Amino acid sequence: AQSVAQPEDQVNVAEGNPLTVKCTYSVSGNPYLFWYVQYPNRGLQFLLKYITGDNLVKGSYGFEAEFNKSQTSFHLKKPSALVSDSALYFCAVRDGANAGKSTFGDGTTLTVKP
Amino acid sequence: DGGITQSPKYLFRKEGQNVTLSCEQNLNHDAMYWYRQDPGQGLRLIYYSQIVNDFQKGDIAEGYSVSREKKESFPLTVTSAQKNPTAFYLCASSISGSPHEQYFGPGTRLTVT
Numbered sequence: 001a002q003s004v005a006q007p008e009d010q011v012n013v014a015e016g017n018p019l020t021v022k023c024t025y026s027v028s029g030n031p032y033l034f035w036y037v038q039y040p041n042r043g044l045q046f047l048l049k050y051i052t053g054d055n056l057v058k059g060s061y062g063f064e065a066e067f068n069k070s071q072t073s074f075h076l077k078k079p080s081a082l083v084s085d086s087a088l089y090f091c092a093v094r095d096g097a098n099a100g101k102s103t104f105g106d107g108t109t110l111t112v113k114p
Numbered sequence: 115d116g117g118i119t120q121s122p123k124y125l126f127r128k129e130g131q132n133v134t135l136s137c138e139q140n141l142n143h144d145a146m147y148w149y150r151q152d153p154g155q156g157l158r159l160i161y162y163s164q165i166v167n168d169f170q171k172g173d174i175a176e177g178y179s180v181s182r183e184k185k186e187s188f189p190l191t192v193t194s195a196q197k198n199p200t201a202f203y204l205c206a207s208s209i210s211g212s213p214h215e216q217y218f219g220p221g222t223r224l225t226v227t
Contacts, residue, residue, distance in 0.1 A: 009154075032213050043118075043204055043218030044157075051213045090156060094213075101172065102216065104149075106156040 002027040002095050006105035013081045013112055021076040021108045023091030030096035033074040035065055038088040038107075047089075050074060061085070081112045117141065118219035120205050125224045127199075135190045135222045137205035143217070144210035146188040150174060151202040151221075160203075163188055164210050192224065199226045 003026045013019045025031055032051055036044040048059025055067045065076045074091060091105040118139045127133045139146065145164045149157040159172030163182040177196025182188050188207075192199045202223050206216040 034215055036216075036218075041221070041223070043120075043220045044206075044216075046215040046217070049213070049215055096213075101159060101162065103159075104157040106154060 002093050002101075002103045004091050004093050004103050004105040006089075006091055006108045008108050009106075010109045010111065013110070015083055015112050015114050016080050019078050019081045019085070019110065019112070021089050021091075021110060023074045023076065023105060024072050025074060025091070025093040026072060027093055027095040028097070031072075031074075032094040032096055033065075033067065034092040034094070034102070035059065035063070035074075035076050036090045036092065036104075038090065044090060047076070081110075083112050083114055086110055086112045118205060118207055118217055120203075120219035120222050122222060123220065125222055127224070127226050129226055130194045131226075132191055132193050133199075133224065133226075135192065135203055135205075135224070137188045137190065137219060139186055139188075139205075139207045139217075139219075141207055141217060142185070143207035144185070145208045145214075146182065147206040147208075147216065148172075148178075148180065148188070148190045149204045149206065151204055157204065160190065192226075199224060 005024045034049045035047040038044045050067045058064045088107045092102045094102045121136045147162040148160040161180040163169035179191045204221045205219040208214045208216045
């Protein structure tokens with residue numbers, strides 16, 4: 001079985017400061033990892049993904065994530081937060097051997113204060 | 115514009131009635147998915163389909179049914195057997211296969227009273 005944990009329900013940062021949203025995962029095969037963002041009453045938007053290769057993945061809106069196999073983590077980062085980054089962020093994992101199903105974390109609410 | 119449409123945005127039903135949520139995509143994606151989102155619980159997979167005329171149960175399929183008669187359409191029926199149907203329902207699609215990200219519709223908020 002595959003699973004995802006987002007240990008923080010809420011992350012608060014000041015505008016201009018770096019931000020990190022944490023994600024750890026568990027799969028039996030090779031992990032495919034994704035980050036999505038959701039604004040209120042909207043669908044999810046894809047930010048970035050790790051499939052293979054370089055452990056540092058760059059995505060939309062200046063976000064990046066670092067894949068760490070030994071710690072089974074895929075933390076989302078941004079060097080300088082914007083107020084407009086405030087939203088709900090989801091980490092998702094898909095087992096490379098199970099083409100159909102993605103498992104999502106419970107989400108982390110990011111609030112960036114001016 | 116390419117994308118996924120879900121209609122209606124808000125839906126109200128009386129308990130005991132079946133209701134069908136629409137999902138259409140013009141992205142030419144083979145795979146389509148239905149998720150349920152409840153506060154604090156993330157997204158839970160209801161059903162998914164990787165090809166026309168075929169679909170599989172997800173983690174919480176009880177009380178729901180789907181059909182996939184056309185590539186671009188994947189309607190979800192919430193039946194009266196679903197014990198707690200009030201939720202935000204999200205439809206998604208993707209290129210078939212593991213590494214591909216999902217594209218989500220805007221969602222339908224269903225309220226059953």
